[in-house]
Amino acid sequence: MELSKTSFLSSLAQLIPMPDCNQSPRNMYQCQMGKQTMGTPCHNWDLQSETKLYRLQTPGTPLFRPVHHDNVSLDDFAMGTNAIVAVISYTGYDMEDAMIINKASEERGMAHGSIYKSEFIELEHASSYFARDPNSKTLNKYLDEDGLPFIGRQMIEGEPLYSYYNSDKSEYVVSKFKGKEVCFLHSVKLCGTLSSKSPNKVACITYRVPRNPSVGDKFASRAGQKGICSQKWPAEDLPFTETGLVPDIVFNPHGFPSRMTIAMMIEIMAGKSAALHGLVHDATPFRFTEEDTAIDYFGRLLEQGGYNYYGTETMYSGIDGREMTAQIFFGIVHYQRLRHMVSDKWQVRSTGPINTLTRQPLKGRKRGGGVRFGEMERDALISHGASFLLQDRMLHCSDETTAFICTSCGTLLGPVTLVTRKADKPHHSEVTETCRLCGHGNKIAEIQIPYIFKFFVTQLASCNINVRIECKDV
Numbered sequence: 001m002e003l004s005k006t007s008f009l010s011s012l013a014q015l016i017p018m019p020d021c022n023q024s025p026r027n028m029y030q031c032q033m034g035k036q037t038m039g040t041p042c043h044n045w046d047l048q049s050e051t052k053l054y055r056l057q058t059p060g061t062p063l064f065r066p067v068h069h070d071n072v073s074l075d076d077f078a079m080g081t082n083a084i085v086a087v088i089s090y091t092g093y094d095m096e097d098a099m100i101i102n103k104a105s106e107e108r109g110m111a112h113g114s115i116y117k118s119e120f121i122e123l124e125h126a127s128s129y130f131a132r133d134p135n136s137k138t139l140n141k142y143l144d145e146d147g148l149p150f151i152g153r154q155m156i157e158g159e160p161l162y163s164y165y166n167s168d169k170s171e172y173v174v175s176k177f178k179g180k181e182v183c184f185l186h187s188v189k190l191c192g193t194l195s196s197k198s199p200n201k202v203a204c205i206t207y208r209v210p211r212n213p214s215v216g217d218k219f220a221s222r223a224g225q226k227g228i229c230s231q232k233w234p235a236e237d238l239p240f241t242e243t244g245l246v247p248d249i250v251f252n253p254h255g256f257p258s259r260m261t262i263a264m265m266i267e268i269m270a271g272k273s274a275a276l277h278g279l280v281h282d283a284t285p286f287r288f289t290e291e292d293t294a295i296d297y298f299g300r301l302l303e304q305g306g307y308n309y310y311g312t313e314t315m316y317s318g319i320d321g322r323e324m325t326a327q328i329f330f331g332i333v334h335y336q337r338l339r340h341m342v343s344d345k346w347q348v349r350s351t352g353p354i355n356t357l358t359r360q361p362l363k364g365r366k367r368g369g370g371v372r373f374g375e376m377e378r379d380a381l382i383s384h385g386a387s388f389l390l391q392d393r394m395l396h397c398s399d400e401t402t403a404f405i406c407t408s409c410g411t412l413l414g415p416v417t418l419v420t421r422k423a424d425k426p427h428h429s430e431v432t433e434t435c436r437l438c439g440h441g442n443k444i445a446e447i448q449i450p451y452i453f454k455f456f457v458t459q460l461a462s463c464n465i466n467v468r469i470e471c472k473d474v
């Protein structure tokens with residue numbers, strides 16, 4: 001190990017195919033992304049009670065890999081899938097790191113994965129135990145006799161999740177399932193010791209959330225080339241080769257010149273020749289030299305298999321079947337599915353919860369909050385002259401309030417509402433507004449302002465600073 005040319009690299013870096021052919025930042029990016037793959041974290045995932053566990057359903061072993069891959073037996077913990085890649089700018093849905101995925105490949109199982117989520121349920125009272133109310137006629141559809149849910153059941157929000165008998169109050173209590181995403185009940189575990197006479201009061205419920213690739217999910221090759229799925233393109237509309245091969249992934253060629261990930265280009269050729277000859281190629285760095293280049297080695301292998309020396313192929317348009325003028329670089333790349341998925345990140349809000357103090361929308365996806373519209377976004381709208389949109393975002397959709405202002409002295413804090421009742425008409429009250437600062441009664445007007453502005457004026461008043469707003473009739 002000490003004499004090996006690669007032992008100065010970390011375990012993650014040693015898994016990069018031919019890192020000596022990449023621009024160094026790309027290798028660092030791959031070291032980041034290698035840790036974010038959906039893969040095979042363990043083999044007893046079925047029995048695990050991990051809060052969150054990602055698993056790739058259909059992994060494959062890379063066809064082009066460094067020796068370290070076998071030294072650490074990574075085949076037992078596969079991290080990605082082999083995808084047929086066409087390096088072509090095809091539809092416009094592959095601009096700027098976007099990536100088209102073959103819909104048929106996805107349907108056949110490419111990069112399918114799931115998340116296992118576990119939660120622990122602890123019964124509070126000492127004498128409580130899990131049980132289903134035997135007199136209930138509806139609960140048996142959801143819960144077993146032991147008060148716990150059936151395995152394999154699709155969970156729907158609001159349905160009974162478990163029930164227990166509360167001995168203190170002598171009643172059955174049913175708890176509902178909270179969770180908005182489609183998921184299935186994977187396992188139920190009662191926790192405790194068998195010897196104890198008291199019933200078990202802790203249960204671990206594990207759900208399986210199917211997470212097959214969808215538009216917006218993240219992928220990456222092992223050369224720091226990440227991409228977001230922008231479309232699941234029908235296979236019949238994708239370009240095809242002379243032999244009828246259709247790519248799984250369409251990769252935009254503009255990703256190569258600036259990033260200089262030569263190792264990925266070598267991988268395309270190596271992967272293709274490996275599949276052709278039934279081999280697995282060595283991708284350990286520093287094995288090829290200027291005289292004996294990787295391109296030449298894999299080019300010759302491709303030639304022997306009846307393919308083009310440069311790894312290119314003639315392709316036909318998937319739209320009209322015409323032959324394309326350009327030769328297309330076409331081969332196999334080991335792609336990783338990364339654990340950043342839209343279904344964990346999407347956020348949308350029309351109206352929703354607000355902060356009680358400032359009356360501005362709350363932040364945070366979980367709470368149904370808003371997406372921050374900050375100073376830079378404000379500047380962008382100002383520079384575009386989009387003043388109505390700016391007002392809509394920062395006033396109407398935010399903390400718009402009706403406030404009273406004294407047009408005489410210009411204060412927001414002065415106006416007070418007086419309710420007066422006359423002795424002869426006890427049920428008829430008269431509402432009058434006056435300014436407690438200047439005493440004017442007929443000069444109170446209503447204005448629409450952001451509530452935070454009134455809050456600010458109030459805070460300034462506490463520092464003995466008065467704010468005066470000049471009013472004009474419009």
Ligand SMILES: [Zn+2]
Nearest residue numbers: 406409435438
């Ligand atoms: Zn006034």
